[in-house]
Amino acid sequence: MADSAELTTKGLRLEGLNKMAEGDRNYLISLFRTIPGFPAKNILFRDFVPVLADARAYALLINALAQALPVSLDDFDYIGGLESRGFLIGAPLALKLGKGFIPFRKAGKLPPEVYHQEYTLEYGKAAIEIEKNTIHKGDRVLIVDDLIATGGTAAAAEDLLKQAGAHVAGYSFVMELDGLPGRRALGDHPISVLMGMPA
């Protein structure tokens, strides 16, 4: 496996991050990493964990997501975070926006009763669940995650909400892997991404 490399603005497609002052943006971007060959051969693993360890960068990231919301605050009731990286940004964003947070967990972690949905990842298969008593018919949920690749995880989140008679209000991602059909899996929902990059 090759060494990890710092992300630079070169090669990035800036969307939500365009709104940030250049100095802050370059600082934030310098704390993302790319690890080639992890967790499988031919995968460029895009990693934002170093951002979390840096108080300034973490705050910049959550502020950027709040500035780039794909819908207005009145258009959703909850933020839904996708385990596990989606928790690390979804929960602080929910607190900042004054919304409740719903964890979409990997299968087998939540007590019954749950809604259950299987899906396919860029490098494997998985299933996610939500607790039946945390979500109700008609609820509108803004789904938050660090990254959209194939869109399988984010689409599974919508399938889970449908089982409850609830709705996706929109999707908010930090990173989008360009060249993969992620957005096509999400229909017409409003989507915001902070930046796109090669898959």
Ligand SMILES: O=P(O)(O)OC[C@H]1O[C@H](OP(=O)(O)OP(=O)(O)O)[C@H](O)[C@@H]1O
């Ligand atoms: O668009 P997709 O092809 O579905 O891929 C994106 C998903 O993959 C990663 O999560 P992962 O399942 O690796 O779990 P983790 O957050 O627990 O690391 C990432 O955090 C997204 O949730």
Ligand SMILES: Nc1ncnc2[nH]cnc12
């Ligand atoms: N290339 C990638 N890097 C980080 N997380 C991912 N999840 C799915 N694909 C990924």
